[in-house]
Amino acid sequence: MIEVAKRLQNVEEYYFSKKLREVALLKSQGKPIINLGIGSPDLEPPFKASMLLQDSLLDEKAHQYQSYQGLPELREGIANFYKTHYEVNLSSQTEILPLMGSKEGIMHISMAFLNKGDKVLIPNPGYPTYASVTKLLEAKPVFYDLKEDNNWEPDFAALERLDLKRVKIMWINYPHMPTGANATNKFYDKVIAFGKRHDILIVNDNPYSFILNDKPVSILRYKNAKDVCLELNSLSKTFNMAGWRVGMLVGNYDFISAVLRVKSNMDSGMFYGIQKGAIEALKCSEMWFKSLNSVYQRRRALVWKLAKGLNCTYDEHATGLFVWAKLPPHMKSEEFTDLVLKEHSIFITPGTVFGSNGEGYVRFSLCASEDVIEEAIARV
Incomplete structure (x- = not known):
């Protein structure tokens, strides 16, 4: 058997x-x-995005293998999107990695940074994939409490009392799924300082920031964030493109390049037409x-x-x-x-x-x- x-x-x-x-x-x-x-x-989805997807099928390179890093125009579109909506400056050459959905990014980040026996801080409640991917890589989930009476934010005093020696990654997710809570400015400052103090990679999973939310926020807007943070984002909810599988990972070059070493061995690039449609969606007013x-x-x-x-x-x-x-x-x-x-x-x-x-x-x-x-x- x-x-x-x-x-x-x-x-x-x-x-x-x-x-x-x-x-x-x-x-x-x-x-x-x-x-x-x-x-x-x-x-x-945005009408123009769907039309560009259709029109791109006749492009001579449409059905070839695509770059592992996505089309340069897509990375530039993501950089412009972050500048316009989050007031975050990103290099389209070194600080952006398009993904086939942000869910694959959870696996790729984990594979890039976790060894067997390492620990991962995971929100409770939170997205179940954080824990399942951690377990698949034979690392150990360490659940940290989110409670309604604390606005579904972590208790940093409680986190400091944990054994953090083998903690490599901390997953955060604001606006939070499933509760819909928004994090405060003070929280972002605290979590960045926590990551720097303990050499923990902080990953903010940020696909809901435009849904019923007047003030979209990226963790990369805060001081020293690029030293210890990555951010996942997605077109799935923002542009009704869940089935297209378009996501992105943004952050500093060293972290992005480590994830690319994993990703480039896992797929052969995103379909050309989907990238062209995504570029158009990112231009929405x-x-x-x-x-x-x-x-x-x-x-x-x-x-x-x-x-x-x-x-x-x-x-x-x-x-x-x-x-x-x-x-x-x-x-x-x-x-x-x-x-x-x-x-x-x-x-x-x-x-x-x-x-x-x-x-x-x-x-x-x-x-x-x-x-x-x-x-x-x-x-x-």
């Missing part, structure tokens, strides 16, 4: 991969399932963001109404693509979401998917039309 690698013994199939099979089975049995669990944008967020504002108001109907509470100041809602006292997240799925055929995500501190919470996605959300409200 051929055995799988030992590294898979501590890694489970991704929650949504399993759960969506269950949802698909219910649909096949005639259940009218409303999916408010997944953050997959249902709106159209403020009107794009205002139009996008006007849709999400209407949807969020309806999801708030749905949450109230389920006796949940929420933070009206939270940002991002989701509504993070607190359950009535003594309710368990998974029991609650299973009950809602059974009684109302509505799929929402239990907070425990994102860590033990997600117990007592659920997450609603805004990636459904107003009609669909109104139907969910009517059922409840």
Whole structure:
């Protein structure tokens, strides 16, 4: 019998991969399932981006291998985007690495910096991929607490009490997923100083900064950030291009070049047409963001109404693509979401998917039309 690698013994199939099979089975049995669990944008990408993708198919180099570092025009587009929207200066030659989605960046960064037995600071609650990738590389996840009473920011005094000797990476993610919390200026200063003090690479995962958020922020805007920080970003949510798989890693040359050594052995470059479309998307004016967020504002108001109907509470100041809602006292997240799925055929995500501190919470996605959300409200 051929055995799988030992590294898979501590890694489970991704929650949504399993759960969506269950949802698909219910649909096949005639259940009218409303999916408010997944953050997959249902709106159209910028029209010009789609047109450039189509037109590029006739370019003579369209179907050849592409550069591991992406087209120079794409890197320049990313640099201009960061300058315009984040007030961050980046060298398109040395400080930008386009990715086939930012999720692959989590793996590439981890492979570039982690050895077996190293430790990684991971937010609880937080994106499950940080922990699964850490385990795949036989490093050790060290979960740090995020709590509502601290605005979902880490307690640095508690972090300083940890054994940090083998900690190589700290994952942060603001605006935060799943809670929608925004970090303060003081937080960014603290986390950069923490990284410098302990020689820890701070990686900010930043795909939600333009969704229902008036003040997009990059960690690289802060003093000394490039000494110890990298930032992941993505076109998936900002431009409704999740299936295109376009992301970026930005930061100083030494960190970027280390990740490129991994990436260049993992793929053969991003499809030419997707890069051309991404270049056009990055040129979108403020009107794009205002139009996008006007849709999400209407949807969020309806999801708030749905949450109230389920006796949940929420933070009206939270940002991002989701509504993070607190359950009535003594309710368990998974029991609650299973009950809602059974009684109302509505799929929402239990907070425990994102860590033990997600117990007592659920997450609603805004990636459904107003009609669909109104139907969910009517059922409840």
